[in-house]
Amino acid sequence: MTKPDRWVIGNWKMNGSLASNADLLEAVRGKPESSVKVAVCAPFPYLNQVQRALGGSDVQSGAQDVCEHGSGAYTGQVSGAMLREFGATVVLVGHSERRQFNGETSELVAAKAAAALATGLTPVICVGETLTQRVAGLAEATVAAQLAPCAVLLATSSARVVVAYEPVWAIGTGKTASPAEAQAMHAFIRTQLTAIEPSAASVSVLYGGSVKASNAKELFSQPDIDGGLIGGASLVAADFLAIISAAG
Ligand code: PGA
Numbered sequence: 001m002t003k004p005d006r007w008v009i010g011n012w013k014m015n016g017s018l019a020s021n022a023d024l025l026e027a028v029r030g031k032p033e034s035s036v037k038v039a040v041c042a043p044f045p046y047l048n049q050v051q052r053a054l055g056g057s058d059v060q061s062g063a064q065d066v067c068e069h070g071s072g073a074y075t076g077q078v079s080g081a082m083l084r085e086f087g088a089t090v091v092l093v094g095h096s097e098r099r100q101f102n103g104e105t106s107e108l109v110a111a112k113a114a115a116a117l118a119t120g121l122t123p124v125i126c127v128g129e130t131l132t133q134r135v136a137g138l139a140e141a142t143v144a145a146q147l148a149p150c151a152v153l154l155a156t157s158s159a160r161v162v163v164a165y166e167p168v169w170a171i172g173t174g175k176t177a178s179p180a181e182a183q184a185m186h187a188f189i190r191t192q193l194t195a196i197e198p199s200a201a202s203v204s205v206l207y208g209g210s211v212k213a214s215n216a217k218e219l220f221s222q223p224d225i226d227g228g229l230i231g232g233a234s235l236v237a238a239d240f241l242a243i244i245s246a247a248g
Contacts, residue, residue: 002202003202004201004202004203004204004205004226005037005204005226006035006036006037006204006220006226006227006247006248007036007037007038007039007162007204007206007226007227007228007247008036008037008038008039008227008228008230008240008243008244008247009038009039009040009041009062009090009092009124009162009164009206009227009228009229009230010028010038010039010040010041010230010234010235010240011041011064011092011095011208011229011230011231011234012040012041012042012043012046012064012234012235013043013064013097013231014043015043015235016042016043016046016235018046018049021042021046021049021050021053022049022053023237024235024237024240025040025049025050025053025054026053027237027238027241028040028054028059028237028240028241029053029054029057029059031059031241031244032245033058034244034245034248035248036227036244036247036248037060037227038058038059038060038244039059039060039061039062039089039090040054040059040060040061040062040234041062041063041064041090041091041092042061042062042063042064043064044063044078047061047063047083047086047087047088048086050087051086051087054087055087060089060090061086061087061088061089061090062088062089062090062091062092062124063078063083063088063090063091063092064091064092064095064098065078065091065092065093065095065098065112066078066079066080066083066091066093066112066115066116066119066121066123067079067080067112067115068108068111068112068114068115069115070115070118070119079115079119080115080116080118080119080120080121081119083119083121084119084120084121088121089120089121089122090121090122090123090124090162091112091116091121091122091123091124092123092124092126092164092229093109093112093113093116093123093124093125093126094106094109094112094113094125094126094127094146095126095166096126096128096166096168096171097171100168106145106146106147106148106149106150107149109125109126109146109149109150110149110150110152110153113125113150113153113161114153117153117157117160117161122160122161122162123160123161123162124162124163124164124206124229125147125150125161125162125163125164126163126164126166126208126229127143127146127147127163127164127165127166127189128142128143128146128165128166128167128168128171128208128209129142129143129167129168129169130142130168130169131168131169134167134169139167139185140185140188143165143185143188143189143192144188144192147163147189147192147193147196151196154193154196154197154200154203155196155197158193158197158199158200158202158203159199159202161200161203162203162204162205162206163189163193163203163204163205163206164205164206164207164208164229165182165185165186165189165205165206165207165208166207166208166209166229167182167185167209168209169209170208170209170210171208171209171210171231172210172231172232173209173210174210175209175210176209176210176211176212176215176219177207177209179218179219179221179222179225182207182219182222182225183222183223183224183225186205186207186222186224186225187223187224189205189224190205190224193205204226204227205224205225205226206225206226206227206228206229207219207220207225207227207228207229208228208229208230208231210232211228211229211230211233211243212233212239212243213233213238213239213242213243213246216228216242216243216246216247217246220246220247227247228243228247230243
């Protein structure tokens with residue numbers, strides 16, 4: 001069985017400017033060579049800037065959402081083919097902020113992941129429970145239900161899918177899941193994935209939620225944590241580079 005790739009993916013969310021991105025991209029582009037796959041997911045308007053700044057480097061470019069449809073009357077949406085034209089190779093789908101603020105259901109998230117795969121993008125399928133769900137003992141059931149609609153595409157395309165576990169209560173709050181808590185959920189996710197498709201044992205399962213330079217090493221040393229999805233710390237070049245090196 002192929003071992004999961006290790007990834008560090010920056011999620012800039014709705015942050016940045018042409019000027020601040022330029023400095024950040026120059027620093028990230030200069031990262032030391034390593035076997036860790038690195039990507040930055042920028043807001044749509046900056047994809048061209050990212051493409052030009054990272055061209056010829058091994059840092060991949062990504063987006064934070066994709067439309068489930070190929071083209072047509074979907075005002076405000078962006079297709080996978082458009083993202084590919086601007087050099088994107090990965091795309092986040094189902095980030096908890098999109099589930100929360102844009103009402104995305106797990107079925108829609110699965111359709112977006114399928115659209116990403118159909119256009120040659122690697123979907124990073126984000127899952128994770130809220131604090132209320134965790135306290136009620138529903139963390140595993142929540143994550144299993146979020147993954148369930150992706151079963152078909154996991155069965156056919158597991159080699160091209162990445163999963164990110166991001167407990168909602170840990171995102172942007174400074175509260176990280178303890179390495180043991182995160183590992184327990186990652187092991188559960190691995191079991192769920194392989195129950196759907198045995199070859200899904202090689203799917204990378206990333207942890208996200210207040211990953212910092214200071215806690216990355218311990219999180220990434222857990223057996224079922226294959227890297228991280230990094231929000232706030234991906235906007236600070238030195239922190240993002242330190243996190244990349246912690247994953248190597
Ligand atoms: P954070 O965000 O690292 O700022 O907690 C992670 C994410 O939402 O992807």
